[in-house]
Amino acid sequence: MSTARSLGALLVALLFVAPLTFLVSGALREPGLLPTDTFALVPDPVTTAAIERAFDLVRLGRLFLNSAIVALIAVPIAVVVASWAGFGMVLLPAKARRLAVGLSLVLLMVPLAALWLPRFVIFRSLGFVDTWVPLIAPALLGMSPFYVLLFYWSYRRVPRDLIDAGRLEGLGAFGLWWRVASPLVRPTTFAVGALAFVTTWGNFIDPLLFINDPDRATLPLGVHSLAAVGPTGFPVVLAAALVATLPAVIAFALVQRRFLQNTREAGWLGR
Amino acid sequence: MARALIVLTVLAVLLAGCGDDGGGGADGKIRFQLFGDAEELKAYRDLVRDYAKDTGREVQLVEIPDREAHLAKLLTSFAGGDPPDVFLINYRNFGGYAERSVVVPPQLEADDFYPQPVEAFTVDGRTQCVPQNVSSLVVYYNVDAFERTGLERPAKDWTHDELVRAARALTQGEQYGIGVEPGIVRASAFVWAAGGEVVDRTDDPTRFTLDTPEARRGLARLVELRRAGFSPTAKEAESRSLEERFIDGSLGMFMSSRREVPSFRTIEGFEWDVAAFPRAEENFTVLHSDAYCVAKGGNAEAAAAFVEYAAGEKGQRLLARSGRIVPSRRAIARSPEFLDPSKPPVSSQVFLDAIPRIKRLPTDASWTEAEDAADLALERLYYGDLSLDEAIERIDRETRPLLGRG
Numbered sequence: 038m039s040t041a042r043s044l045g046a047l048l049v050a051l052l053f054v055a056p057l058t059f060l061v062s063g064a065l066r067e068p069g070l071l072p073t074d075t076f077a078l079v080p081d082p083v084t085t086a087a088i089e090r091a092f093d094l095v096r097l098g099r100l101f102l103n104s105a106i107v108a109l110i111a112v113p114i115a116v117v118v119a120s121w122a123g124f125g126m127v128l129l130p131a132k133a134r135r136l137a138v139g140l141s142l143v144l145l146m147v148p149l150a151a152l153w154l155p156r157f158v159i160f161r162s163l164g165f166v167d168t169w170v171p172l173i174a175p176a177l178l179g180m181s182p183f184y185v186l187l188f189y190w191s192y193r194r195v196p197r198d199l200i201d202a203g204r205l206e207g208l209g210a211f212g213l214w215w216r217v218a219s220p221l222v223r224p225t226t227f228a229v230g231a232l233a234f235v236t237t238w239g240n241f242i243d244p245l246l247f248i249n250d251p252d253r254a255t256l257p258l259g260v261h262s263l264a265a266v267g268p269t270g271f272p273v274v275l276a277a278a279l280v281a282t283l284p285a286v287i288a289f290a291l292v293q294r295r296f297l298q299n300t301r302e303a304g305w306l307g308r
Numbered sequence: 309m310a311r312a313l314i315v316l317t318v319l320a321v322l323l324a325g326c327g328d329d330g331g332g333g334a335d336g337k338i339r340f341q342l343f344g345d346a347e348e349l350k351a352y353r354d355l356v357r358d359y360a361k362d363t364g365r366e367v368q369l370v371e372i373p374d375r376e377a378h379l380a381k382l383l384t385s386f387a388g389g390d391p392p393d394v395f396l397i398n399y400r401n402f403g404g405y406a407e408r409s410v411v412v413p414p415q416l417e418a419d420d421f422y423p424q425p426v427e428a429f430t431v432d433g434r435t436q437c438v439p440q441n442v443s444s445l446v447v448y449y450n451v452d453a454f455e456r457t458g459l460e461r462p463a464k465d466w467t468h469d470e471l472v473r474a475a476r477a478l479t480q481g482e483q484y485g486i487g488v489e490p491g492i493v494r495a496s497a498f499v500w501a502a503g504g505e506v507v508d509r510t511d512d513p514t515r516f517t518l519d520t521p522e523a524r525r526g527l528a529r530l531v532e533l534r535r536a537g538f539s540p541t542a543k544e545a546e547s548r549s550l551e552e553r554f555i556d557g558s559l560g561m562f563m564s565s566r567r568e569v570p571s572f573r574t575i576e577g578f579e580w581d582v583a584a585f586p587r588a589e590e591n592f593t594v595l596h597s598d599a600y601c602v603a604k605g606g607n608a609e610a611a612a613a614f615v616e617y618a619a620g621e622k623g624q625r626l627l628a629r630s631g632r633i634v635p636s637r638r639a640i641a642r643s644p645e646f647l648d649p650s651k652p653p654v655s656s657q658v659f660l661d662a663i664p665r666i667k668r669l670p671t672d673a674s675w676t677e678a679e680d681a682a683d684l685a686l687e688r689l690y691y692g693d694l695s696l697d698e699a700i701e702r703i704d705r706e707t708r709p710l711l712g713r714g
Contacts, residue, residue, distance in 0.1 A: 094346070153380075157388035166390050245377055246384050249339055249370050249392075262373045 060282065063275035064088060087272035088280065094273065095259040096251075097280055104256040105284070107169050108237045111176040115233040116226060119179030123188025124214045127195075138189065141182040149242070157246055171247040172240065172255070180236060184229045191222040227292045234288050238281070256281045336610045338393035341370040343378035347570035351630035358626060359617050367394075367614055375401075379676070386410055386603070393606035394614055396440070398598050399428035400493070404673040405601065406431040412602040414438050414615060424666045425597035425636050431671075437599035438619040441633035442641070443566035444593040444662045445497045445585050447471070447486075448653075452578040453478055453560045462583035464661065468501065468529060471561075471586040475538040478560030485538040486561040487550035488530065490690030491683040493594060493669065494563060495530050497585050500592035500667055502526030513670045513711050516682065518700045522589070527689070527696060529588070534690050542691035554580075565596040566659060569631035573652060582653040584662060595668040597636070634659040678707040 058078065064087055066080040091097055126137045160171045179185045195218050203217040219226065241257040248254050260277045342352060349371050356367045370392055372378040379401060385391045391410070405411055406429075413434050418426055425439035447462065454461060457477045462470070475485030488494050496506045504523030507513035517523060533539045540553065551568065553559035557578055562568070563585070572580060585593040600615040602608055617623050624635045628645040634656075635641040647656050669675070682703045689699035 153384050154387050157384050157390075161388050161390045242380075245372070245381055249368065261377070262371060264373055 057282075057286075060275055060279055063272055064279040066272040066275075087276040091263060091273045091277040091280065095262060095277070097256075097259060097277060099252070100254055100256045100259040101280065103169075103253060104238060104281075107172050107255060108234055110169075111173045111180070111237045112230060112233045114173070115176035115180035115184065115237075116230045118177060119181075119184040119229055119233075120188050120219060120222075120226060121214065122179050122185040123190075124192050124218055125210075126185070126189045127192040127218075128200075128210070138186070141186050141189075144182040145186070153242065153246060160247065166247055167249050167253065168247075169253065172237070172243050176233070176237075180233050184233060187225055187229055188222065191225040192218055195221050231289050231292045235285055238285055336607065337366040337368060338607050338610045338614060339368045339370055340394040340396075340614065341372065341378070341382065341392035342396040343372040343375055344567075345373075345571065347574075347630075348567065348632050351570065351627055351632045354630070355618055355623055355626055358622070359614060362622075363613070363617070365610065365613070389605070391603035391606060393603060393608070393611035395601055395603065396598050397437070397601055399425070399439075399595070399671050400669055400679060401676050402429065402437070402599070402601075403671045403675050406436050406671065407673045410604050411436050412604050412608050412612070414602065414612065420638065421636050422638060422641070422663055424595055424663060424668065425599070428595060428597055428668050428671060429599045437601035438615050439597050439599040439636040440619050440624070440627070441566065441597055442636050442659075442663055442666070443596035443634045444659065444666050445494060445563060445565060445596070446593070446658055446662065447583045447585060448554060448562045448564060448568060448572065448580060449474075449583055450478075450554070450557060450560050450578055451581050453483070453557070457560075461581070462586075464584060464658075465591075466583065466586050468586045468588040472532075472536075472538075475533060475561065476536070479538045483558050483560060484540050484553065485559075486533055486563070487539050487545070487553060487559045488533060488563045489545075489550060490530070490534075490686045492679050492686065493596075495527060495686055496667075496669060497592060497594045498530040499523045499526035500594070501585070501588040501590050502529065503589040507670055507711075510668065510670050512672060513675070513678075515708050515711055516678075516700075516703050518703060524696060524700070526588075527700075531690055531696065534692070542687075566634045567596075567632065569653065573631055575652075580652055581655050582658050583655070584658050592665050592667050593662050595666045597668075672711075674710045678710045681706040681710065 062078055062080055065083050065085070067082060067084050067086055126134055129137060156171065157166075160166060160174075163170075165171055165174075175181075199217055199221075200213055203213045208216060239257060240255070241261060244255045244258050245261075248258070260274070260281050263274045263277050340352075340356070342349075344352070349369075352369060352371075356369055360366055370381075372381060382391070382395060382397070383404075386405070397405070413436050416426070416435050416438060418435065421439060422442045425442045426435055429435055429437045429439055449462065451461070454474070457480075459474050459477055462474070471486070478485035492506065499506050499518065499522075502522050502525040504520050504526050505517045506523070508515055508517050518527060534541075540550070540559075550559060550562055551564075551571065554562040554568075555572065555575055600619055602611040602615055619636070621637065621640060624633070624637050624640040625643070625645045627633045628635050628640055628643070629648075631651065635643075635646055640646060641660055669679070685694065685699045685702045685706070688694040689696065694702065
């Protein structure tokens, strides 16, 4: 049973490792060479020339810093707000709670493209075009209804008795959230943190619409603009993509350890 | 992205004119939005730099790497009331802006320009934007491959049959004879050369007219290039683009507009040149033209000054030298900057000879959407997923509601 499971996990892992391998080995290819039809796992020669060229063509360092600042501000806000909203929904009376969950589901189904324009109009009238505010603002609403729902589903499994006991001890809403509920849903907190980070880090459309000043651009814009370097510049695009991907991979690797650990510790919740 | 654009278009119509005080600013710094590949963008960066040097005025380039992103950002910023002061746009994507009259028409000495691109940007008798180029569909060819195969260089007035013979001879081993991206902007030239029409009325199209015997003959000729195995399969074209294949020498001929020249000038391994789009029953090719448009509500004065420079003699000379444009100004088009025989393609004159036989596609507001829909069907036709009848029927069915809307 466990062998079959490991085998399955291995297969799935391979499926996801393949593009990553392609990314790394492609980024280490020499730029300017003609693309080949075959795929060499280890390029010959192995070179960091493409990575240097990527830094050369677009200011990857600057874009990286900009993306990092945006993510550092947006992700913690998103996690806290989504957590509050999810917890708040649990405390609502049954009828209001059903309404809130339904509303979140409906909002989840609104196509993002339909929001481009209204958001642009709002941020423009507030004078926030060409600033990072539009990139960070969604975090004030938990970034996505999905994250709020994730928290809601987690908090729902926290026994009502625990919350009532906390209340009897004189804890207010904030105290209940901070002292009682949120420690019990830490895996969800890390998961939402990782998801929010990936969403923010990979966000292309918002910076495209809101940022004009190249000094304020973020990484996805830079990587996208490299896609126009032409056929022989493929390794350069992959090199930039590699630079853009690494933090996400590292963040996930770090969080994943905490995540697994917590799942084990939180045995009584993990049923 | 296409669906997103549709949603946006609808919203843009609903919200058009929402805000109009606009940006710009008194410092005279303006925003200029465009899209293009690295070599093209380099030419515009030089233009902006020279402009700053000559006039002391600053222009911020907003460089967008691809067409979809460019149009999405334009639509959103226009509808949201914060458009770029100047933007570069193809006449085929321009209709929506013209109809909503969101651009400031320029003062234009029309006689200095070729009439075809000016006409493409003229709405209700008023020229809306300043055209920068008068490019058209031509055939790029690998001179070395032609010589190796024992083929004569294409004559000035070569025919479709001669093109097919060359494609057949050039197709050997790993090498394909010809590459064409299946889409309306390419197919139109085949249809016109066969004596057909693409739409019923270019000025106000209500439907595609690809079901006539002439138009079908033109489409069949295009499709035959793939069916006969002279051009790469869908998978092959997907894995390595036609441009790449031409650059690495494994594609003998490639149909495209002038925009390939800056990147093809990096080719070192072989000699290449351009030939006219071949004639058949008729002798036509299709207009490719972009123009500088000044947005209403922005810093119109500073924007107009920049456009005058960019589309003026100096700006056109600079862009002509980069290889990017077929200048829309007659004087510059005939100048050594464009015709310079020391830089490939040697036969740049081909682009000028083509001008009298240029026809254009429609510009009305729904054209971008209609063309996108038709392109999908043509691609499936070209790569063998649809028959000619099915493709024509599908194009008609999907585009009629769009075109009829206006």
